[in-house]
Amino acid sequence: MNQALKQPRPGRDVMVAGVGLHQFGRFPNRDLASLAAASVVAALEDASVRWRDVSIAYFGHVYYHGMSVGETALSRLGLTGIPIINVENACSSGSTAFWQAYWGVASGMFDLALAFGAEKVPSGPVTVTSAESPDRFIGADHMMGGYALRMRRYMEETGAPASAFAQVAVKARRNGSLNPFAHRRQTYSIEEVLNSRLVADPLTLFQCCPTSEGAAAAIICARDALSRYNIDQSRSVRIAAACLTSGIYNGRGSDHSAFSPYRTEPAALQAYEMSGLGPEDVNLVQVHDAATIGELQQLEALQLIPYGEAWRATAEGRTALAGDIPTNTDGGLLAMGHPFGATGIRMIHETVTQLRREAGPRQVARARVGLAQCSGAGDVTTVHILTR
Amino acid sequence: MPTSVDPQRLKLSPDDEGAGVLIGFECRECKVKVFGRATFCQSCTSNNLEPMEFSASGSLFSYTIIRVPPEGWPGPVPYLLGEVELPEGPHVLAEIIESQESDLTIGRPMELVIRSVKALRSDEERAVYKWRPAISVPANGKAKQ
Numbered sequence: 001m002n003q004a005l006k007q008p009r010p011g012r013d014v015m016v017a018g019v020g021l022h023q024f025g026r027f028p029n030r031d032l033a034s035l036a037a038a039s040v041v042a043a044l045e046d047a048s049v050r051w052r053d054v055s056i057a058y059f060g061h062v063y064y065h066g067m068s069v070g071e072t073a074l075s076r077l078g079l080t081g082i083p084i085i086n087v088e089n090a091c092s093s094g095s096t097a098f099w100q101a102y103w104g105v106a107s108g109m110f111d112l113a114l115a116f117g118a119e120k121v122p123s124g125p126v127t128v129t130s131a132e133s134p135d136r137f138i139g140a141d142h143m144m145g146g147y148a149l150r151m152r153r154y155m156e157e158t159g160a161p162a163s164a165f166a167q168v169a170v171k172a173r174r175n176g177s178l179n180p181f182a183h184r185r186q187t188y189s190i191e192e193v194l195n196s197r198l199v200a201d202p203l204t205l206f207q208c209c210p211t212s213e214g215a216a217a218a219i220i221c222a223r224d225a226l227s228r229y230n231i232d233q234s235r236s237v238r239i240a241a242a243c244l245t246s247g248i249y250n251g252r253g254s255d256h257s258a259f260s261p262y263r264t265e266p267a268a269l270q271a272y273e274m275s276g277l278g279p280e281d282v283n284l285v286q287v288h289d290a291a292t293i294g295e296l297q298q299l300e301a302l303q304l305i306p307y308g309e310a311w312r313a314t315a316e317g318r319t320a321l322a323g324d325i326p327t328n329t330d331g332g333l334l335a336m337g338h339p340f341g342a343t344g345i346r347m348i349h350e351t352v353t354q355l356r357r358e359a360g361p362r363q364v365a366r367a368r369v370g371l372a373q374c375s376g377a378g379d380v381t382t383v384h385i386l387t388r
Numbered sequence: 389m390p391t392s393v394d395p396q397r398l399k400l401s402p403d404d405e406g407a408g409v410l411i412g413f414e415c416r417e418c419k420v421k422v423f424g425r426a427t428f429c430q431s432c433t434s435n436n437l438e439p440m441e442f443s444a445s446g447s448l449f450s451y452t453i454i455r456v457p458p459e460g461w462p463g464p465v466p467y468l469l470g471e472v473e474l475p476e477g478p479h480v481l482a483e484i485i486e487s488q489e490s491d492l493t494i495g496r497p498m499e500l501v502i503r504s505v506k507a508l509r510s511d512e513e514r515a516v517y518k519w520r521p522a523i524s525v526p527a528n529g530k531a532k533q
Contacts, residue, residue: 138483142458
């Protein structure tokens with residue numbers, strides 16, 4: 001591993017005190033700042049803290065809606081003069097904002113921090129490069145095309161049938177149908193998933209996350225400052241690990257292998273080391289399922305399931321709500337939708353909700369240690385581990 | 389004559405229109421070979437790099453059919469997108485032409501061809517590298533009609 005990649009040194013104990021969401025979906029009459037502000041109000045209410053007590057804020061978003069949108073959104077709650085930082089890290093912008101807020105508190109510089117994110121993703125294929133990039137001529141920049149290349153390799157190397165991938169989508173929709181915040185709540189059969197129109201062969205439409213709008217927010221607080229803000233300690237959830245890595249050269253450049261551990265494993269290993277926990281301790285998982293293949297690859301790279309076996313584990317129901325590795329319990333990107341800036345914090349929202357045992361009909365039985373993994377272009381990976 | 393779609397990745401032949409070669413570097417320190425010219429090695433960060441040219445053929449690593457193209461795509465819809473593993477190691481993504489999905493299997497030999505492509509909303513033309521199933525393997529990557 002690259003010498004530059006150091007194991008982070010833990011700071012003081014940091015807790016998630018409150019979480020909030022704005023509905024995911026399409027909201028043509030609401031601007032980005034409105035969505036974002038609504039999620040912040042929900043998180044403040046959940047934590048029972050006042051906006052004027054928050055001492056730093058990080059805002060994740062990707063698409064351009066004017067400069068300093070974080071400041072615009074928060075100005076609606078009152079101008080308190082605190083540092084507000086706008087964060088862009090592709091699909092992991094939200095989880096990156098959360099990671100920064102964590103370190104702001106863990107370092108001792110701040111006691112009460114806000115991480116929030118929002119997005120209005122335009123419809124159509126998602127691309128990473130700018131419109132002037134050579135890749136537009138070459139035709140290589142296509143997010144779901146990349147997942148399709150990986151899926152074909154995975155099928156080739158593991159023998160997984162197309163139906164195995166469809167089962168990931170069926171599970172996501174089943175979980176999403178139990179979640180009032182989900183963009184897509186309709187359930188589908190394996191046949192309906194396989195027969196939906198092709199996006200990038202062999203990926204069909206219902207195996208790709210919708211492009212969505214929505215917002216998510218989290219209030220985090222130093223454990224030793226909870227009582228000062230009258231935060232209910234019994235509802236707060238400890239952040240046991242917060243890790244973020246970017247790409248490491250893999251010897252291939254463009255690579256859509258069935259297994260690409262260099263992409264997720266470094267952050268996962270850091271997170272296990274930092275938390276003192278291992279994959280065997282994790283009993284609640286949120287991963288970046290932008291396409292069905294993504295969920296399988298992430299579960300394996302996180303070392304929760306051996307390489308090449310996540311499709312069998314899915315078929316056996318191990319990743320369902322009643323399984324031993326309940327995964328994407330709120331519907332994941334596939335059912336919730338994927339507003340880039342919000343997604344990573346939405347995963348924190350679900351993890352906190354499950355660990356508090358407040359998830360209602362989708363509550364899993366043994367949630368004690370929850371892991372949330374989010375990916376972004378640039379081979380960004382964030383891994384957070386939360387414990388009760 | 390069109391200009392290279394990306395001079396860091398495709399060097400056009402000055403005296404043979406329609407021919408070109410994929411370029412990159414070999415790191416003199418860590419020995420890694422990378423597609424695309426650069427100043428620093430992406431693997432070990434050294435700046436001790438030897439420019440190199442890559443083979444004009446490789447094997448098909450994976451492929452898909454893009455049904456909804458990215459914005460700005462100037463080609464046909466749908467189109468085949470292939471990832472080819474060069475014998476030197478790097479993988480190169482490009483459109484697969486002169487082929488149908490039924491012709492393709494993972495591991496199939498592929499060869500590089502250069503095509504002139506007109507931009508979607510201007511008269512700008514670029515020489516773009518593409519893959520096709522290998523018929524013969526030209527030494528210089530020259531397009532054979």
